[in-house]
Amino acid sequence: MKSLVKFLATLALAAFLPLAPTAQAQDGGTLKIGFGGALLGDTASYGLSNLYGIEYAAAQVNAKGGLLGRQIEIVTEDDSCRPDLAPEAALKLANQGLKLIMGHTCSGATRSALSSYNNRVILISSSATEVALTEDGASPYFFRTTPRDDAQATIQLKYMKQKGYKKVAILHDKGDYGIALAEKMQNDIKADPGDIQIVLFQGITSGEVSYDDVVSLLRQNEAEVLIWGGYYSDASKLIMQMRDKGLTTVVIGPDGLYNPSFITLGGTAVEGSVATGQADLSNSEAAKAAIADHNTRHTEEIGPYFFYAAGAAQALFAAVEKAGTADDLDAIKKHLTEDTVETVMGPVRFDAKGDVIGAAFALYEIKDGNFSEIKMD
Amino acid sequence: MNFFLDLFMSGLTKGSIYALIALGYTMVYGIIALINFAHGEIYMIGAFTALLASMVLGSLGLSGWGLLLSVAAIAAVYSAMYGWTVERVAYKPLRGSSRLAPLISAIGMSIFLQNYVQLAQSPNFLVFPDLVPQIDFLAPVARYISRTQLVILLFTVFSMVGLTVFIKFTKMGMAMRAVAQDQTMARLAGVNIDKVISATFVIGSILAALGGVLIGCSMRQISFYIGFIAGMKAFTAAVLGGIGSIPGAVVGALILGFAESFAAGYVSSSYKDVVAFIILIIILIFRPEGIMGQAQTQKV
Amino acid sequence: MTNPSSSQKPGRAILAEIKAGLLASLWICLLAFPLMTLEINPSSHTISFSASRLPFLAGATFVLAILWRFFLRRRAFQGVSKAVLKSEGLPEGLIKGPKPTWLTVVMGSRFRYPVLAILLGFMALLPFVSPPYLVNVMVKALIYVSLGLGLNVVVGVSGLLNLGYVAFYAMGAYTYALLGQYLGLGFWVCLPLGALVATLMGLLLGFPVIRLSGDYLAIVTLSFGEITRLVLTNLDITRGPRGISNIRPAGFFGLDLNGPIKDFLVANLGVDKDMDINKILTYFIILGLVILTIICVFRLENSRLGRAWLAMREDEVACQAMGINKTRAKLTAFALGSTWAGLAGVVFASHLSFINPTIFSFMESIMILSIVVLGGMGSIPGVILGALVLIVLPEQLRAFSQYRMLIFGALMVLMMVFRPGGLIQSAREVYLHKLGGQDGPQGGPAGGAARIEALNGAGRPVEGDGRG
Structure with missing residues (x-):
């Protein structure tokens, strides 16, 4: 026992020594690109869909001889989407001398990671949607390919007015992504209500065993349409239980629902639901090739952030290639904001704040198990 | 009135789902006074095994009640094996040490099993097939109660009664009660303690697995993380009812279910968990040993 | 777990260990069988089978099971020696108190302050x-x-x-x-x-x-x-x-x-x-x-x-x-x-x-x-x-x-x-042995046994366990 304590104590002390990763300059070998995000925990699927997109973009470049003549290697660190774990992941990446990092997955974790990077790296997120991340202008080297939280309410509200819905229920999953969407919608309606009346505005608990009580609430308030702020797994469960109980309220959701998994999970119940999403990629050859490639590598369905991530990585690689350096942040930033790059998610260029330009939203309705675009004037 | 009835039914469903898992918690606690944190994970593994089994058996052409029953049987066997192994590895070597040591190793086990399933299967939500066949006579009242809810309710009542009979009238049940009362005395009286504790875990795990199958049918999607949320609620319910008491677990679960449901309906679903937890605290302040728990006089 | 006779026939004991290890690894493979071999493809809703991960798992569990048994047995023997001490009511055990660890040795010695100072100095320098x-x-x-x-x-x-x-x-x-x-x-x-x-x-x-x-x-x-x-x-x-x-x-x-x-x-x-x-x-x-x-x-x-x-x-x-x-x-x-x-x-x-x-x-x-x-x-x-x-x-x-x-x-x-008592067990009663004479303060083997239990520290229940 004594020796065991001694052993453990020595271990604990010795543990700190290798903790100090040596800041090494990038050698002539591979070009390391960092990825920080959720690879473990309950949000792992979102993080992995980001990672797969980046891996796809890297594999494409590597097959053509690499970037600046070097093969790209992706270094991953997990933050489990937790703001308290993100600084360690961020510093671990930054301390290896990485200058180009993709991530992080969730807004909260991105927020606390940004203060750890302290403007030392180019950070491109493909799933952090909180408005303030770019809006506050505090992070000149932060970019994102995902549209911001505030971009979706406008088109959804327009659709509701066109359809003539009057009684609206707004529900969110109490997560940072969901609540931002819900509140933006609430504010937009309050600003210009027209005939629309908000009958319900509440948060529900994500991952619950049953949403029957929420279904009763919707029925009681006679909501014609439900605006959902959150991801597809809770939404599909909620909609299924609504349909089980014979409730026909139309559901309009954010890009968190624009995902094949939503239809797979919801089955026939989600038929007729509406989601905002990125411009239709079904006719794009590049997107088709990416989907085919994804399906040969992974058994799971293509994730919600795959295209945003692949697009972000392709834009970054193009900017690095043009800048001719992987270390000069300002040179890379210049190309990111000045050149438009053709990527699997469409043309990508960033504005001065770091948001992607021209990522217009489209509305999709689920018809016969597929997303079909709703043409609006 | 309809609204009230709706909420009542949803509380009942939720309560019976919590009860299915709470029974396993309360059994283990009753015998060895251990909060088995890995119980929620056993339930999750039951659901995953059921999903895999249903896909294999489904492709072999099985369907209807036959499919449901065989899937449930396979899930029960596997979960029992897992439960038994978890007890052997994480709790048995800790018998006789402080009360908190097995609690921590249970938490370690829970983290391990969650990550094991995430790595072995998938980090995503997976579709769980609706295995409960159509029940025709329910069609007129489908607004209030779905067939899955009915099966869950019936099953909860059935397992509560079954467990009570088992504990009261069988030899193993008697041995369990003896071990619960006094391990040393039970050992002196010739009860094989290891066997009794293993049996407790096996039964608890079977219940969890059946819960996993039924809840999977009701939610129709599962992920490696479902055990944590359901497990915490079920554990709360078990304590509320008086941990160690089998009818207590069901009563506690129903109260929790109703509290959540009515709070969602009449207060706000944003605050329903807050209301449920406040009710729990108030009940425990006035009945510190839980609703059905027996007050224990402490011996010096 | 303990089998003292096994020391007499080492060959057979090793064979028994291997058998136990094989059994354990077989059992774990059986447990892992569906979850680790069957994989669901959610988009096509099909299921595929691949046993490629099992051999690795079997090998790993075999080694781990043998190590597990070895260390558990070591732990059990230590328990036995304490129990023997207890039943014999040996006064030495009572007087010696808990085994000195590197920590108590250092903290009890006159090097206490220099060690603390060095530690503090190290901690103060670390961030720089x-x-x-x-x-x-x-x-x-x-x-x-x-x-x-x-x-x-x-x-x-x-x-x-x-x-x-x-x-x-x-x-x-x-x-x-x-x-x-x-x-x-x-x-x-x-x-x-x-x-x-x-x-x-x-x-x-x-x-x-x-x-x-x-x-x-x-x-x-x-x-x-x-x-x-x-x-x-x-x-x-x-x-x-x-x-x-x-x-x-x-x-x-x-x-x-x-x-x-x-x-x-x-x-x-x-x-x-x-x-x-x-x-x-x-x-x-x-x-x-x-x-x-x-x-x-x-x-x-x-x-x-x-x-x-x-x-x-x-x-x-x-x-x-x-x-x-x-x-x-x-x-x-x-x-x-x-x-x-x-x-x-x-x-x-x-x-x-x-x-x-x-x-x-x-x-x-x-x-x-x-x-x-x-x-x-x-x-x-x-x-x-x-x-x-x-x-x-x-x-x-x-x-x-x-x-x-x-x-x-x-x-x-x-x-x-x-380490069920924790990595470093509480040794709060260390000073007691100074009071004790040959028989300990309360005297008698019964008191001695209770003392040893107390010395072993953290084996205390938190809160009376409700059943007295």
């Missing part, structure tokens, strides 16, 4: 010579040390199982975040305020729940933790799940640490050029807080109140019979524990600069509890080691990327199984 990542990890580890020491007062010393400790941590963090955000108050004003808020909440919760014992107390505190998190999520003033960002780091007499001071430090002391000097300040603040906590807890444990807590942990009824005011003892334990959580919370908020309610989840309470139990309940060095292990270990395991938490969970089980 290490990269930002390491400083960050150290700050976090130290925050958990102080949280662990605070919870140790509640759980380890007083025996009150608190599963909602994170609520008080959140109170501290949010006190600073909100007061800083809305009133512009600085860190140094908020540090005592955060502690005060947490203490008051501890008292508020303490009053109704002191009647409860054991797991009922645990569930009420758990509920309190969850209520706190949910309220923080739902309130507008806390910005709900979006949290509060741009929380200012601690100030240092209004100086801009990242200005000329940083240039000086980088040029002359070899500080990493990417270092945020505020982090170094935070490091020293939390280091000071930990040292203060250690002194306080150490003094408290040996005070009248500390003795009352210990008595309460061992036996509530007996402690009341001794004339100890149980209500007051419980309340002070609760409130004092909360104070440290509040202090740690303020430092944490200033360190992270962003907080949201997801940080203060139930799992966090569990992690802090694990620190206390894994380190050794009631033992100050134990809790420190526990915090370092549980916070640094996941960082160390980053090399295993996706297997990180899998290995972490397994290690938690292993540490508990092989």
